[in-house]
Amino acid sequence: MSNPTAAMLVIGDEILSGRTRDANMHYLAGQLAPRGIDLREVRIVTDQHDRIVVALNALRAEYDHVFTSGGIGPTHDDITADAVAAAFGVGVDIRDDARAILAEHYTRTGLELNAARLRMARIPDGARLIDNPVSSAPGFSIGNVHVMAGVPAVFQAMVAALLPGLAAGAALYAQNLTIPRGEGEIAADLKALAEGFPELSIGCYPFQRDGAFGATVVVRGEDKTRVDAALVKLAALFPEAVA
């Protein structure tokens, strides 16, 4: 049985403009890997209705799950809920359960549940709410699409609420070794190693540190015994490597 697959769609003018460095993608990737949900693709698109619809329909047809971030706040540029509804061909309106959550929150905090804030209760028909313990305005899941906020603290809280309810896969077992040599010197041995362990994923990630080149070799696989065997071979080939 193969692992569930996933994609992420970032609705992100502020990332594409260079103003903000995305944090949610890296966070989500780190949460999915240990659950055996394979993040296969990420797309970042502008805050434009048609762009969101097209990307969402492409991704939800191809992967088991699509996680989105951004565009579900109260302002005029928050258009994700409407775009998601359009992608699914369903209606979207203020929903009583979402409104009740907001009403409780704003009563408690002494703020007004005004028209702008009520926009955050607009939920596509048939969606299930995702809890937001940080600022109350919910995310939602519809079909295999999970719609979450862009503010990192809220995104992370929604991911924490959502993931335990999704079927997990087999987490890949991973080990790595860092070799203080340029990739070009270790490439032939690595290639031979990869050919000897065709069931493993053996990646080589070069870096520069204090002017010197090095490479981190990451070995991943479902079978711990085989990953460890590959690591032993790798360590024998490069005695100067460090874990």
Place this chain on the structure above:
Amino acid sequence: MSNPTAAMLVIGDEILSGRTRDANMHYLAGQLAPRGIDLREVRIVTDQHDRIVVALNALRAEYDHVFTSGGIGPTHDDITADAVAAAFGVGVDIRDDARAILAEHYTRTGLELNAARLRMARIPDGARLIDNPVSSAPGFSIGNVHVMAGVPAVFQAMVAALLPGLAAGAALYAQNLTIPRGEGEIAADLKALAEGFPELSIGCYPFQRDGAFGATVVVRGEDKTRVDAALVKLAALFPEAVA
């Protein structure tokens, strides 16, 4: 005349697995914006031949430029040059000019130009080389696709070599104000402001700091006079805002 458009394709198993947080996308976005080249979409795909080919063909058909990062080193998992050649339907082989660059570099550094390192001289037919002053192995441009390394220091050096040769657009003029209030309180005024300045892009980016909610409003446009006029209105609406 509208600005040149751009997309980025990150070849990035290590990013999708959560091991590495991408830095190149944020760097590129920051370099393109002041040149008036509009970054409209980013895709991150796994290090798989077919994934790279499909994404590259989709993006190069839609945008004026496609910038890629990753997968052009000497190891077995570096498959970008072959995937790019396949996407364009051209051949790929070791090319004399690229080989000469590598030979000079490895002679100078006293290292062997072995078979693995020679892989970095594999260039798709018809491509133009992109200079790499950091570690010599070149990137390349073919058609509207610019293929660069994943190591951030090398990626940045290649971007610096490449961008002066690309036609620039009109850089958007941008100003921002940070308002120490929740988005929900300022949304109605912002919407009215956006309607009064339909030619401007007015984005609202909420944040949480020390437990309090705030929002940064970013106003962008080609006409400095109009952006400044919108800022004056915004500052009058929210006297507590700070630049």
